[in-house]
Amino acid sequence: MAAVQSMPGLPSKPLPKYEQVAETSASLDWADLVTLDLSNFEAPGERERLAAQLKDAVHNVGFFYITGFGLSQEEVDNQFAIGKEFFALPTEEKVKYRADLEHGNYNGYRPKGSSEVLPGKRDNVEMFNVFKFIPELERGQPDVINDNRAEIERFQRHIAEDTVQKLLILIAIILELPEDHLTKGHQYDDVSDCHLRYMIYRHRSAQENAEYQNLYSKGHTDFGSLTLLFRQPVAALQIRMPDGSWKWVKPYPGSITVNIADVLQFWTAGYLKSSIHRVVAPPPDQAHIDRLGLLYFLRPAHDLKLKALDSPLLQRLGLTSENDAANEIKAGDWVRARVKGNQDKVSEGGNKNKPVLGGIEAKYYD
Numbered sequence: 001m002a003a004v005q006s007m008p009g010l011p012s013k014p015l016p017k018y019e020q021v022a023e024t025s026a027s028l029d030w031a032d033l034v035t036l037d038l039s040n041f042e043a044p045g046e047r048e049r050l051a052a053q054l055k056d057a058v059h060n061v062g063f064f065y066i067t068g069f070g071l072s073q074e075e076v077d078n079q080f081a082i083g084k085e086f087f088a089l090p091t092e093e094k095v096k097y098r099a100d101l102e103h104g105n106y107n108g109y110r111p112k113g114s115s116e117v118l119p120g121k122r123d124n125v126e127m128f129n130v131f132k133f134i135p136e137l138e139r140g141q142p143d144v145i146n147d148n149r150a151e152i153e154r155f156q157r158h159i160a161e162d163t164v165q166k167l168l169i170l171i172a173i174i175l176e177l178p179e180d181h182l183t184k185g186h187q188y189d190d191v192s193d194c195h196l197r198y199m200i201y202r203h204r205s206a207q208e209n210a211e212y213q214n215l216y217s218k219g220h221t222d223f224g225s226l227t228l229l230f231r232q233p234v235a236a237l238q239i240r241m242p243d244g245s246w247k248w249v250k251p252y253p254g255s256i257t258v259n260i261a262d263v264l265q266f267w268t269a270g271y272l273k274s275s276i277h278r279v280v281a282p283p284p285d286q287a288h289i290d291r292l293g294l295l296y297f298l299r300p301a302h303d304l305k306l307k308a309l310d311s312p313l314l315q316r317l318g319l320t321s322e323n324d325a326a327n328e329i330k331a332g333d334w335v336r337a338r339v340k341g342n343q344d345k346v347s348e349g350g351n352k353n354k355p356v357l358g359g360i361e362a363k364y365y366d
């Protein structure tokens with residue numbers, strides 16, 4: 001009898017369909033964020049219209065939503081199913097794929113407890129980071145990734161080669177730079193630490209939440225260029241508003257939450273805001289849920305320097321990083337120093353700046 005052959009491009013073992021959980025019915029103080037609909041991006045005048053809509057958000061808030069990005073909820077849910085399958089593996093299987101965190105390399109598995117949330121208190125978060133499928137970054141992968149590799153690569157490439165390219169064009173327009181000024185340093189074939197991340201925050205008891213001051217992840221900024229957070233109906237992400245208050249980020253159907261990260265802040269001498277966000281315990285009606293996450297972290301080509309860009313807008317505003325300690329730091333070194341630093345113990349006493357590289361600090365908040 002002929003052996004059963006799997007179809008090329010289809011997983012050898014179909015995954016159970018992923019069902020998203022219900023939204024919270026709690027009434028929370030949601031942040032009011034701009035939503036960009038990318039579905040008419042190619043229409044005449046559309047880029048300028050979207051850039052105008054985005055300008056204030058990226059300067060003052062650092063967070064916004066996108067819709068019309070060309071991936072269906074089914075495709076997104078299929079990625080959640082992959083993450084769920086991976087995290088259900090026994091720990092001894094998962095640690096075979098452990099990332100080289102000690103050198104700031106996130107390629108692979110990051111076990112829970114790798115970072116401190118509060119002094120003496122370790123996190124409850126697992127991550128599995130799948131870097132780009134290019135020869136320089138290949139590594140051994142678990143079966144669930146190998147079996148679904150074609151679909152994961154297609155999903156990653158859509159984000160990297162379509163969605164983020166559009167966002168980088170809009171940001172270049174805001175900065176009055178040629179449209180390809182930022183896309184050039186963010187190509188799929190560039191060696192960089194871009195990755196698709198599957199994440200799980202395992203729920204804690206009410207008593208544990210009290211001991212952790214409700215924190216799952218301290219207030220922080222992200223390290224690279226942009227972060228894209230696929231819709232996750234469990235309320236837990238909060239952003240720090242310009243007045244220092246924290247607001248919840250509502251997960252709207254069909255949307256991705258996007259935030260500006262450190263490298264874009266360096267490149268714009270602070271004009272683009274790498275804003276502080278944190279993850280807290282969900283409201284009571286979602287407190288029992290193990291919160292799965294799906295994110296894409298966009299990082300620039302490793303060798304690009306952090307020196308501010310020569311932008312007409314920044315020049316008019318007098319924003320330059322001339323003589324700044326960041327000028328000669330490579331973006332990839334910054335990202336890796338921040339990943340490495342995340343394994344350190346936290347300091348006592350709440351909100352602290354932490355040295356990262358070349359005398360430059362990163363901000364952390366409780």
Ligand SMILES: O=C(O)CCC(=O)C(=O)O
Pocket residue numbers: 199217222229236237277278279293
């Ligand atoms: O899980 C979330 O909502 C945010 C995660 C996050 O901030 C991060 O991984 O950098």
Ligand SMILES: [Fe+2]
Pocket residue numbers: 220221222277
């Ligand atoms: Fe983050």
